[in-house]
Amino acid sequence: MNNNLLFDFTVDKAAHTVTITREFDAPLSLVWDAFTKAELIDQWIAPHPYTAKTKYQDFKVGGKRFYAMISPDGKESWAIQEYTSITPKTNFKMYNAFADEDENPQLPGSEWDHTFSEELATTKVFITIFNESLQRMEGLLEGFSQGMRMALENLENLLENLK
Amino acid sequence: MRRDIFQAIADPTRRAIIALIAIQAMTPNAIAENFHTSRQAVSKHLKVLTECALVRQEQKGREIYYSLELNKMKEFDKWLNQYRKLWETRFTQLDTVLSKLKKQKK
Numbered sequence: 001m002n003n004n005l006l007f008d009f010t011v012d013k014a015a016h017t018v019t020i021t022r023e024f025d026a027p028l029s030l031v032w033d034a035f036t037k038a039e040l041i042d043q044w045i046a047p048h049p050y051t052a053k054t055k056y057q058d059f060k061v062g063g064k065r066f067y068a069m070i071s072p073d074g075k076e077s078w079a080i081q082e083y084t085s086i087t088p089k090t091n092f093k094m095y096n097a098f099a100d101e102d103e104n105p106q107l108p109g110s111e112w113d114h115t116f117s118e119e120l121a122t123t124k125v126f127i128t129i130f131n132e133s134l135q136r137m138e139g140l141l142e143g144f145s146q147g148m149r150m151a152l153e154n155l156e157n158l159l160e161n162l163k
Numbered sequence: 164m165r166r167d168i169f170q171a172i173a174d175p176t177r178r179a180i181i182a183l184i185a186i187q188a189m190t191p192n193a194i195a196e197n198f199h200t201s202r203q204a205v206s207k208h209l210k211v212l213t214e215c216a217l218v219r220q221e222q223k224g225r226e227i228y229y230s231l232e233l234n235k236m237k238e239f240d241k242w243l244n245q246y247r248k249l250w251e252t253r254f255t256q257l258d259t260v261l262s263k264l265k266k267q268k269k
Contacts, residue, residue: 007254009247018246022254026261030268034260044256047249
């Protein structure tokens with residue numbers, strides 16, 4: 001893997017916003033597909049050992065994706081996304097809310113904005129996530145078990161030691 | 164009302180207070196001397212920080228000393244790191260998906 005790929009992650013508490021920039025060693029059309037086609041999203045969005053499954057997706061303005069993150073012991077955490085704006089291969093916006101298994105959203109949710117650009121076969125994705133509620137922002141990791149959180153930290157320590 | 168840690172550190176004066184009392188416990192008067200602001204304003208900030216459990220008070224004689232609740236700050240740092248790590252993991256998985264897609268295309 002190309003280790004020079006940019007990754008930037010910042011949290012602006014005052015603006016209730018998380019900003020993420022990441023480069024990918026792939027053409028824009030592939031990266032766009034990976035972010036917008038459910039069968040591809042499901043392959044990467046859940047951090048291992050969690051898995052993701054999409055019940056249905058309708059990628060158009062006003063359309064929705066209803067999906068779950070599944071823990072290793074089979075616990076399903078559902079969420080629903082509504083697409084609010086789509087400019088093909090350039091930008092899409094959506095409103096994301098946690099939900100129960102019957103599609104009832106728990107509001108407020110968060111507003112997601114993704115911008116894609118390509119330069120020299122590298123694709124840059126710029127994501128902003130705005131949380132109306134700061135408490136919700138703080139609670140974003142609550143869907144993941146303590147074990148998962150520990151695993152993330154362990155991995156980080158491991159990587160730190162390998163440097 | 165449950166105060167939020169984000170709200171607590173969103174304010175630049177409160178961040179400066181945190182930086183000050185991270186070094187040593189201080190009285191509200193001593194803290195106020197570091198700012199172009201009234202003792203009342205500093206007390207208000209200290210109240211917010213106390214409600215978030217970011218600072219603790221200790222009575223010494225007639226004076227109240229404020230110091231930083233280091234564990235709470237570490238908790239927040241931990242949250243940030245974990246959330247960042249979550250995205251790193253996702254993107255590493257996405258790198259794998261993309262390289263598979265590229266091979267399929269060839």
